[in-house]
Amino acid sequence: MTDTVKHMKWWGWGNEGVGFHHEDKPGFAPFVEKAVGLDLGSATRASEPSFEDVDVPASRASEGFVRELTAIVGGEHVTTDDMVRVIHTYGKGLRDLVRIRGNQILRSPDVVVYPADEAQVQRVVDAAVAVDAVIIPFGGGSNIAGSLEPLPAETRTVVSLDLGRLREVVDIDADSGLARVQAGAQGPDLEAQLNAKGWTIGHFPDSFTHSTVGGWVATRSTGMQSDKYGDIADIARGLRVVRPGDVLVLRPLPSTSSGPSVREMILGSEGRLGVITEVTVQVHRIPEKRNIYAYFFPTWEAGVAAMQAISESDASPSITRISDARETAFTLATSKKRSGFSKFTAETALPKIMSSKGWDLDTICLSFIGYEGGVAHAKHQKKLVDAIVKKHGGMGVGEGPGLLYDQKKFDTPYLRDFLLDMGAAGDVSETAAPWSRLNQVHDAVYEAAHKAYAEIGVTGWIMSHLSHSYHSGACLYFTFAFVFQDDPLTEYDTVKSAIQQAFVDNHATISHHHGVGREHSAWLEQDISPEGVKVMTALFEGADPGAHFNPNKVVAD
Ligand SMILES: Cc1cc2nc3c(=O)[nH]c(=O)nc-3n(C[C@H](O)[C@H](O)[C@H](O)COP(=O)(O)OP(=O)(O)OC[C@H]3O[C@@H](n4cnc5c(N)ncnc54)[C@H](O)[C@@H]3O)c2cc1C
Numbered sequence: 100m101t102d103t104v105k106h107m108k109w110w111g112w113g114n115e116g117v118g119f120h121h122e123d124k125p126g127f128a129p130f131v132e133k134a135v136g137l138d139l140g141s142a143t144r145a146s147e148p149s150f151e152d153v154d155v156p157a158s159r160a161s162e163g164f165v166r167e168l169t170a171i172v173g174g175e176h177v178t179t180d181d182m183v184r185v186i187h188t189y190g191k192g193l194r195d196l197v198r199i200r201g202n203q204i205l206r207s208p209d210v211v212v213y214p215a216d217e218a219q220v221q222r223v224v225d226a227a228v229a230v231d232a233v234i235i236p237f238g239g240g241s242n243i244a245g246s247l248e249p250l251p252a253e254t255r256t257v258v259s260l261d262l263g264r265l266r267e268v269v270d271i272d273a274d275s276g277l278a279r280v281q282a283g284a285q286g287p288d289l290e291a292q293l294n295a296k297g298w299t300i301g302h303f304p305d306s307f308t309h310s311t312v313g314g315w316v317a318t319r320s321t322g323m324q325s326d327k328y329g330d331i332a333d334i335a336r337g338l339r340v341v342r343p344g345d346v347l348v349l350r351p352l353p354s355t356s357s358g359p360s361v362r363e364m365i366l367g368s369e370g371r372l373g374v375i376t377e378v379t380v381q382v383h384r385i386p387e388k389r390n391i392y393a394y395f396f397p398t399w400e401a402g403v404a405a406m407q408a409i410s411e412s413d414a415s416p417s418i419t420r421i422s423d424a425r426e427t428a429f430t431l432a433t434s435k436k437r438s439g440f441s442k443f444t445a446e447t448a449l450p451k452i453m454s455s456k457g458w459d460l461d462t463i464c465l466s467f468i469g470y471e472g473g474v475a476h477a478k479h480q481k482k483l484v485d486a487i488v489k490k491h492g493g494m495g496v497g498e499g500p501g502l503l504y505d506q507k508k509f510d511t512p513y514l515r516d517f518l519l520d521m522g523a524a525g526d527v528s529e530t531a532a533p534w535s536r537l538n539q540v541h542d543a544v545y546e547a548a549h550k551a552y553a554e555i556g557v558t559g560w561i562m563s564h565l566s567h568s569y570h571s572g573a574c575l576y577f578t579f580a581f582v583f584q585d586d587p588l589t590e591y592d593t594v595k596s597a598i599q600q601a602f603v604d605n606h607a608t609i610s611h612h613h614g615v616g617r618e619h620s621a622w623l624e625q626d627i628s629p630e631g632v633k634v635m636t637a638l639f640e641g642a643d644p645g646a647h648f649n650p651n652k653v654v655a656d
Pocket residue numbers: 112190191192235236237238239240241242243246247262282283303304305306309310311312313314315316317318319320321322323368369370371373374375376512612613614649652
């Protein structure tokens with residue numbers, strides 16, 4: 100089996116041997132006890148799941164079909180191995196992790212294939228379509244919208260087409276700042292190849308370490324520095340997509356008026372329109388300066404108003420982010436000893452500073468704002484932002500906390516597995532709304548979540564931040580947690596559904612950057628109207644009449 104393609108743990112996030120621990124975070128355990136009533140001191144931690152306990156549905160791939168795939172990609176690059184099929188069954192959503200730990204694998208891909216190049220992808224697709232098989236493209240497997248799983252009712256052979264061997268930067272057009280990149284390149288691999296030539300893509304989602312360029316395009320991903328570099332929808336200019344019999348080619352253009360945008364149709368298509376093999380992305384020279392500064396605001400409303408004012412101003416920071424009071428409390432309470440926050444923790448200077456300003460420790464909000472570019476540019480941007488922050492009653496606290504945030508951001512995802520080990524859920528829902536609606540959405544989601552917690556009968560936690568600012572609005576990102584009672588997935592559905600419904604009821608979208616998959620498809624009509632769904636259905640059915648490409652995702656039957 101291909102050993103050059105690295106996969107995450109079969110049962111959780113990230114690399115084997117890496118996990119969350121809180122020994123160096125003295126405030127973490129008391130915080131968790133207060134937030135969700137879980138005493139980490141007395142709770143029993145579940146042991147690591149054993150693959151021997153997992154029942155994997157038998158592969159339905161015929162010997163003849165596996166032989167045919169083997170003839171295309173070579174014996175080392177096609178497998179019906181149980182572990183590999185399980186790795187390709189789900190993404191890393193909470194529902195996925197609960198099901199995988201609970202031995203709930205009702206359907207797995209029957210065969211996993213790792214083509215080496217676009218020609219092999221074409222031959223695999225054509226062979227699969229010829230035998231009426233289903234093809235599910237696989238990037239890093241990091242999605243959290245239920246975008247990968249084959250449905251239990253699927254009776255046809257399911258092929259997981261893993262792009263992991265297509266990971267080269269093929270060419271850089273330095274005059275235009277465009278790089279041709281193979282779709283299976285994971286974040287670190289891509290960035291290393293670009294950095295070696297002095298370039299960066301500027302796309303850094305929290306899942307950067309384990310997600311791919313093709314996956315980013317297929318889910319309409321957004322990275323941390325989107326205020327400067329744009330979402331992947333802005334960054335991805337050209338595309339090559341393997342479809343039955345031929346390749347759909349979209350040349351990289353700065354803009355075009357050649358009818359409805361086929362490029363936009365591929366963006367967010369979650370594998371339903373074909374297999375993306377190559378993406379031409381905008382790249383930038385590595386900036387001379389890259390800083391993230393921390394600020395405090397007395398209240399959420401003051402902070403949001405400041406973010407809006409920044410988005411309307413001449414300032415162009417790379418990151419605008421503000422945590423609400425609860426997320427701020429979480430960040431302060433769970434920082435490492437002697438971290439960049441130490442001088443601001445409750446025991447030391449923070450209460451004094453806050454009371455001298457007449458601020459309430461329970462309402463303060465922590466903000467991170469990033470600056471990137473030439474030294475003079477970064478300095479000028481900061482000056483413009485500092486003036487806006489001051490006008491909105493905020494105060495800067497320097498670069499230390501920002502450095503820490505930047506270094507630790509890729510570690511946080513491991514926390515979810517730790518909470519699951521302890522019998523608790525920790526998950527996220529994110530949205531975007533116009534500036535005029537953001538506070539309404541924020542409050543409505545809190546209310547909906549607390550109602551859902553009351554229904555389940557638990558003390559639940561919810562916190563939020565605003566990030567990714569645009570001219571007309573921003574993304575709101577909610578993190579919620581509670582201790583499971585008797586029926587984890589039903590309880591999860593109660594909370595998650597309440598939050599999603601609050602989004603659409605308050606003029607916000609069902610997802611700003613995680614996609615639709617199966618997790619959010621129930622709200623699609625409310626998001627884009629029944630006519631919108633009709634148009635989308637017509638696109639999928641017209642472009643894939645045999646339903647060979649990842650059927651029942653985004654628009655579900
Ligand atoms: C801890 C955590 C943090 C996250 N943070 C962020 C974040 O900050 N920003 C963000 O945008 N997302 C985030 N995500 C979500 C996820 O990482 C993104 O959806 C990501 O873009 C998925 O990429 P992938 O390569 O892992 O795709 P996969 O999970 O493998 O696939 C996702 C979907 O895309 C399709 N697909 C994948 N590759 C191709 C291809 N080459 N051609 C056609 N279809 C393809 C698949 O069939 C599937 O439908 C996070 C997820 C987790 C678990």
